[in-house]
Amino acid sequence: MIINCKVKSIDALASNTYKILLQPESTVTFKAGQYLMVVMGLKDKRPFSIANSPTRENEFELHIGASEHNAYAGEVVEKMRLALTTQESVEIDVPHGKASLQESERPLLLIAGGTGFSYVRSILDDVVANQWQQPTYLYWGAKDKSQLYAFDELVAIADGHDNIHFIPVVEHQDDNWQGKVGNVLQAVSQDFDTLEEFDIYLAGRFEMAGAAREQFVLNKQANAERMFADAYAFI
Known part of the structure; x- marks a missing residue:
């Protein structure tokens, strides 16, 4: 469904990474873990995960990594900046994606690399909002701690919920880093039999x-039918 949105705000999260808040002009129903597409042209729609839970009504939060070498995302950020300045609307196509949060009592394992965090952030947001009680583990991999832009927020969420565990993983550590180092998938494999x-x-x-x-x-005896990712629709 194509709808118009106002750009409420654009804030830097980390180097070349931005949080963009959109306010749709009509009510939209979506599921945690789905994504929207920003309409750039008649045949040009660019997908981005919705970072918030559906429990946050009438708002879409996007996390867009737009380095100087990533024109695909950078052009979207520039479009949003122009719309914020002019107060014009942007068009989005929503909702999309079949890798949304499933009703289940099974423990949850959420894994993200880089700004893929926005996908699992939506799911975690929904778990917290709906007071799911099963063990939930969020692994977030990044090049270094500066790219873990929601680090303090996630630590606070984990501290406030006995069933939620946050495990950050960096490729490059500094002298003060106390967490895991290396590949995020390897970290998961090391932690679970x-x-x-x-x-x-x-x-x-x-x-x-x-x-x-x-x-x-x-x-690790994972059930392929209980593994969810937008990528699995294409590979």
Whole structure:
């Protein structure tokens, strides 16, 4: 469904990463873990995960990584900036995606790389808002701590909920880093003997999603039917 949105705000989250809040001009129903597409032209629609839960009514939060080498995302940020300045509307196509949060009592494993975090953030937001009680583990991988732009927020959420666990993983550590170092999929594999009972939600590049499915099903008894990622519709 194509709808018009006003750009409420644009804020920097980290280097070349922005939080954009959109206010739709009509009510839209979506599920945690779905995405929208920003309409750039007649045949040009660009997908971005919705970072908030549906319990936050009449708002879409996007996290867009737009480095100087990523014109695909950078052009979207510039479109949003212009719309914010002029107070003109932007068009979005929503909702999309079949990797949304499923009703379940199984423990949850949420895995993200980089700004793929916005996908699992929506799911975590919904888990908290609806007071789900099953164990929930969120693994977030990034190049360094500066890219973990919601670090303090996630620590606070985990501290306030006995069933929620936040495990950050960085590729490059500084002298003050106390967490895990390396690849986020390797960190998960090291921490769990089996993933047989888990519902697994994953956001990252296609090769990351493919590697996760192969490794976790083969080595950790994960159920491929209980692994969810937008990438799985294409690979």
